[in-house]
Amino acid sequence: xxxxxxxxxxxxxxxxxxxxxxxxxxxxxxxxxxxxxxxxxxxxxxxxxxxxxxxxxxxxxxxxxxxxxxxxxxxxxxxxxxxxxxxxxxxxxxxxxxxxxxxxxxxxxxxxxxxxxxxxxxxxxxxxxxxxxxxxxxxxxxxxxxxxxxxxxxxxxxxxxxxxxxxxxxxxxxxxxxxxxxxxxxxxxxxxxxxxxxxxxxxxxxxxxxxxxxxxxxxxxxxxxxxxxxxxxxxxxxxxxxxxxxxxxxxxxxxxxxxxxxxxxxxxxxxxxxxxxxxxxxxxxxxxxxxxxxxxxxxxxxxxxxxxxxxxxxxxxxxxxx
Ligand code: ACO
Numbered sequence: 001x002x003x004x005x006x007x008x009x010x011x012x013x014x015x016x017x018x019x020x021x022x023x024x025x026x027x028x029x030x031x032x033x034x035x036x037x038x039x040x041x042x043x044x045x046x047x048x049x050x051x052x053x054x055x056x057x058x059x060x061x062x063x064x065x066x067x068x069x070x071x072x073x074x075x076x077x078x079x080x081x082x083x084x085x086x087x088x089x090x091x092x093x094x095x096x097x098x099x100x101x102x103x104x105x106x107x108x109x110x111x112x113x114x115x116x117x118x119x120x121x122x123x124x125x126x127x128x129x130x131x132x133x134x135x136x137x138x139x140x141x142x143x144x145x146x147x148x149x150x151x152x153x154x155x156x157x158x159x160x161x162x163x164x165x166x167x168x169x170x171x172x173x174x175x176x177x178x179x180x181x182x183x184x185x186x187x188x189x190x191x192x193x194x195x196x197x198x199x200x201x202x203x204x205x206x207x208x209x210x211x212x213x214x215x216x217x218x219x220x221x222x223x224x225x226x227x228x229x230x231x232x233x234x235x236x237x238x239x240x241x242x243x244x245x246x247x248x249x250x251x252x253x254x255x256x257x258x259x260x261x262x263x264x265x266x267x268x269x270x271x272x273x274x275x276x277x278x279x280x281x282x283x284x285x286x287x288x289x290x291x292x293x294x295x296x297x298x299x300x301x302x303x304x305x306x307x308x309x310x311x312x313x314x315x316x317x318x319x320x321x322x
Contacts, residue, residue, distance in 0.1 A: 005174030010062025039253025043159030043278030080115030113310025115282030163286025
């Protein structure tokens, strides 16, 4: 049987750090409120000249180096983002050219904060069916460009960044299962309420900003993540105690702690980066994964659960043996 194995991880954060104290100068908020409600202490914000593909390129080069492969061997690029460089072509195509690769399929996936899990699930299926042998899967965002910096309810939450993994076909166990879902009825609880074909005037006015009913999203996220954890364990006939590491989407420390509690996991087994990165949407899971791989916490053969919830609503999980 062929599995898709993660053979390299990489990530990149813009240099510029914005602390909660910095935000206190801009909106009516406090370091204490942000820490207590979200666990966030700071976030990285890209300068105007940097684009989502710029961040993705750096993360990808690091993942390719870690996997010790030639970029020319990559035969699939799946790029999760809700903040692409251009309306078209896709960020995946722009990245492909930057990496000097031609010919392989390259496309974007848009599932907001669940984007990386969606992208990983897609690449896993390409590899399992034999359609691809070496895939580059990226989550990268510059959410700071779709944030109203005068809205204290949202501007304190998000950050910019990128993460990437190389997935290779292998006889060794890798991704065990992926589970992705969506329910579009909740569109308006978390959205940017305009686009190219709807209220384009708002886009042109520079007011295409994230709107969120935070409290309702919070409750749905906690409930839904509990269910996806059960679904994933059941599909693999595994016990909670079989999981070595939880690498969750990093939206809010309280949501992360609720999922850890559901799994009877100590927070020592949970990779937390939300304090330093804020919510980087599709980038948060590959960023957190790379941090924990590089600092030596996640080791080969350990069982890792990735899970995410985001706009759409979309949600998903991936269970893998690293
Ligand atoms: N500083 C100070 N006060 C604030 C701030 C702020 N930055 N933001 C809101 N408040 C106030 C509100 O105005 C409100 O005041 P009021 O009681 O006088 O009306 C009060 O704080 C409580 O507001 P709530 O929204 O009820 O606060 P809550 O405890 O729900 O925390 C939060 C808000 C952090 C946004 C939380 O709801 C949350 O994390 N939600 C989930 C976010 C998420 O997971 N999103 C999914 C992924 S994101 C994606 O897909 C793009």
